[in-house]
Amino acid sequence: xxxxxxxxxxxxxxxxxxxxxxxxxxxxxxxxxxxxxxxxxxxxxxxxxxxxxxxxxxxxxxxxxxxxxxxxxxxxxxxxxxxxxxxxxxxxxxxxxxxxxxxxxxxxxxxxxxxxxxxxxxxxxxxxxxxxxxxxxxxxxxxxxxxxxxxxxxxxxxxxxxxxxxxxxxxxxxxxxxxxxxxxxxxxxxxxxxxxxxxxxxxxxxxxxxxxxxxxxxxxxxxxxxxxxxxxxxxxxxxxxxxxxxxxxxxxxxxxxxxxxxxxxxxxxxxxxxxxx
Amino acid sequence: xxxxxxxxxxxxxxxxxxxxxxxxxxxxxxxxxxxxxxxxxxxxxxxxxxxxxxxxxxxxxxxxxxxxxxxxxxxxxxxxxxxxxxxxxxxxxxxxxxxxxxxxxxxxxxxxxxxxxxxxxxxxxxxxxxxxxxxxxxxxxxxxxxxxxxxxxxxxxxxxxxxxxxxxxxxxxxxxxxxxxxxxxxxxxxxxxxxxxxxxxxxxxxxxxxxxxxxxxxxxxxxxxxxxxxxxxxxxxxxxxxxxxxxxxxxxxxxxxxxxxxxxxxxxxxxxxxxxxxxxxxxxxxxxxxxxxxxxxxx
Numbered sequence: 001x002x003x004x005x006x007x008x009x010x011x012x013x014x015x016x017x018x019x020x021x022x023x024x025x026x027x028x029x030x031x032x033x034x035x036x037x038x039x040x041x042x043x044x045x046x047x048x049x050x051x052x053x054x055x056x057x058x059x060x061x062x063x064x065x066x067x068x069x070x071x072x073x074x075x076x077x078x079x080x081x082x083x084x085x086x087x088x089x090x091x092x093x094x095x096x097x098x099x100x101x102x103x104x105x106x107x108x109x110x111x112x113x114x115x116x117x118x119x120x121x122x123x124x125x126x127x128x129x130x131x132x133x134x135x136x137x138x139x140x141x142x143x144x145x146x147x148x149x150x151x152x153x154x155x156x157x158x159x160x161x162x163x164x165x166x167x168x169x170x171x172x173x174x175x176x177x178x179x180x181x182x183x184x185x186x187x188x189x190x191x192x193x194x195x196x197x198x199x200x201x202x203x204x205x206x207x208x209x210x211x212x213x214x215x216x217x218x219x220x221x222x223x224x225x226x227x228x229x230x231x232x233x234x235x236x237x238x239x240x241x242x243x244x245x246x247x248x249x250x251x252x253x254x255x256x257x258x259x260x261x262x263x264x265x266x267x268x269x270x271x272x273x274x275x276x277x
Numbered sequence: 278x279x280x281x282x283x284x285x286x287x288x289x290x291x292x293x294x295x296x297x298x299x300x301x302x303x304x305x306x307x308x309x310x311x312x313x314x315x316x317x318x319x320x321x322x323x324x325x326x327x328x329x330x331x332x333x334x335x336x337x338x339x340x341x342x343x344x345x346x347x348x349x350x351x352x353x354x355x356x357x358x359x360x361x362x363x364x365x366x367x368x369x370x371x372x373x374x375x376x377x378x379x380x381x382x383x384x385x386x387x388x389x390x391x392x393x394x395x396x397x398x399x400x401x402x403x404x405x406x407x408x409x410x411x412x413x414x415x416x417x418x419x420x421x422x423x424x425x426x427x428x429x430x431x432x433x434x435x436x437x438x439x440x441x442x443x444x445x446x447x448x449x450x451x452x453x454x455x456x457x458x459x460x461x462x463x464x465x466x467x468x469x470x471x472x473x474x475x476x477x478x479x480x481x482x483x484x485x486x487x488x489x490x491x492x493x494x495x496x497x498x499x500x501x502x503x504x505x506x507x508x509x510x511x512x513x514x515x516x517x518x519x520x521x522x523x524x525x526x527x528x529x530x531x532x533x534x535x536x537x538x539x540x541x542x543x544x545x546x547x548x549x550x551x552x553x554x555x556x557x558x559x560x561x562x563x564x565x566x567x568x569x570x571x572x573x574x575x576x
Contacts, residue, residue, distance in 0.1 A: 009482065013378050014378070014385070016378075017375065017378045017379065017389060018389070021389050021392045021393065024392055024393060024396070024450065025392055026418065027407050027408065027410075027411045027418060027450075028396075028407065030411065030418045031407050031410055031411075042416065043416075045416075046413075046416040046417070046418075046421060047421040047424070047425070088302075089302050089303040089306065090303065092299045092300070092302060092303065093299060093300050093302070093303035093304070095299055096296060096297070096298075096299025096300040097300065100293075100296035100299060101292040101293070101296060102292055102293055102294055102295075102296040102297040102300075103292055103294065103297075104297075105292075105297075105300075108300060108304065111312075112303075112304075112307060115307065115311050115312075117559065117560055117563050118311060118315060118556065119507075119510075119511055119555070119556070119559055121511050121513065121532045121535065121552070121555060122315075122318070122552045122553070122555050122556040122559070123311065123314040123315055123318055123552070124535070124536075124539070124552070125318055125321060125535070125539050125545050125548045125549045125552055126313075126314035126315075126317040126318040126321060126549065127310070127314050128539070128540070128545075129317065129321070129545070130310075130313070130314060130317070145306070145310060146310050148306050148310070149306050149307050149309070149310035149311035150311070151307065151311075154303055179295075179296065179299075183299075204398065207400065208399075208400035208401065210400070210401050210402065210513070210514045211513055211514070211532070211536070214536075215536075215540055225400070226400040226401070226402050227402075229400075229402040229403065229406065230402045230514075230518060233402070233405070233406055233409070233518060242410065242413075242416065245406060245410065246410060248406070249403050249406045249407055249410075252400075252402075252403055253399050253400075253403045256398050256399060256400075257395065257398065257399070259398075260395060260398040261391070264391060267398070268390075268394065268458055271394075271454075271455060271458050271459075272458040272459055272461065272462035
């Protein structure tokens with residue numbers, strides 16, 4: 001089914017893409033390889049990969065001395081809570097907009113859609129002031145809540161629920177089931193693909209979020225992993241040494257990367273929107 | 278049509294106040310944490326609000342006038358536009374090129390797709406840490422390669438001319454996977470028959486691309502360009518972590534200006550005003566999007 005062309009051109013294109021792919025992975029491979037070398041060696045040479053001294057000391061140092069485990073736990077708490085809360089809020093609201101009638105619905109839907117145009121960067125100053133007024137900075141609540149106001153999820157779920165055939169609901173309605181019952185028994189199970197899309201999006205976004213944690217969490221014990229790693233970059237390459245920094249990048253990046261390899265199919269489907277159509 | 282169906286089952290389909298309860302939880306969060314901050318931000322942008330000197334008074338549009346005369350702010354607006362102009366075309370062209378090359382069945386294609394997409398699951402702090410190491414002046418991977426090739430070493434992150442293009446290049450390395458995947462999804466929607474017809478016609482590869490493939494996926498090309506423009510206008514972490522906006526303010530984007538004037542200088546009125554400017558720019562970008570997507574129906 002591919003474009004039919006001559007074989008030579010096909011091979012040249014493939015060779016070029018493979019070369020580019022090598023350029024793409026080279027930085028990661030280099031950092032990974034050197035993370036197993038002693039700091040003292042790396043101050044002399046960083047161009048020896050396969051030979052020379054090897055050590056696990058950099059990783060042992062991370063486990064022993066840094067707050068990285070605390071940051072990982074914080075990231076898991078924040079990302080999971082945000083994802084679950086987002087799925088609940090967006091599913092309920094999406095169903096309400098797509099399948100029920102109530103006074104003022106259309107006005108409210110337009111009001112919510114207008115929020116799609118507001119980038120979160122544009123409201124960080126007032127958000128900071130509001131959480132400061134409530135003395136809620138450096139709490140999980142402050143890290144979790146603001147992103148839940150972003151209307152993308154509601155928009156996604158509304159579109160999805162609208163596409164589910166009405167007949168499926170009619171049967172349940174004739175059975176005298178309540179709205180809420182229909183939502184949980186009939187509609188929610190049908191929307192699992194959309195839930196997966198929104199869930200993956202929300203989780204990745206929360207895990208990788210940098211700006212809001214940077215503003216809200218000022219105590220190191222409330223840092224997320226993304227923010228914590230940034231805080232160790234400020235004294236770049238001076239105190240702990242290059243090898244330590246490299247092992248930190250691997251330590252923080254590898255779990256996400258392995259998760260990605262496991263859930264690749266779903267993540268790619270979520271990103272390219274194929275489950276939504 | 279819908280109204281008729283609603284009458285048929287008026288008991289449940291009819292307008293009822295209780296149905297609004299489905300919306301209520303989200304609406305509460307939305308009003309409290311998006312609408313209220315938006316309004317408060319506009320109000321704050323009209324105040325001289327300084328957290329360090331604890332002052333707060335209404336000053337009208339003074340903050341905006343100050344921004345207009347602030348070389349660092351105007352520079353950050355220029356930098357942001359330059360950054361968008363450098364990165365977006367690469368996202369569209371390279372993303373499309375990769376998608377065309379990797380739209381093939383089999384293992385090789387799958388592995389290559391995974392490689393180009395994989396880096397986008399890493400957080401901005403890991404990406405910038407890796408690239409700071411790669412670009413280290415004497416011991417970085419790039420310095421090693423230059424050394425091996427007999428070229429003089431150079432340090433792009435401390436060069437006024439190269440800092441911003443380097444941040445753009447790192448951004449492309451980071452998230453080229455998103456446009457590539459959007460293009461791949463679009464290519465797979467193109468029916469195979471049109472290609473078979475082109476093959477019978479003995480069309481060249483280039484002609485097939487220009488006359489069949491591109492017209493078939495033009496919506497996605499527009500969509501990717503719009504998504505990238507909107508996303509790249511919000512650039513922050515890469516710049517802050519790779520160069521701190523330097524050297525000599527040559528790579529500071531608007532969001533970093535907002536962050537610094539708000540949370541390192543604590544002049545929140547000023548930061549709120551800069552946020553309104555960013556919001557304005559984004560609204561214009563979105564209006565353009567609507568205009569383009571309205572027009573493309575007519576293509």
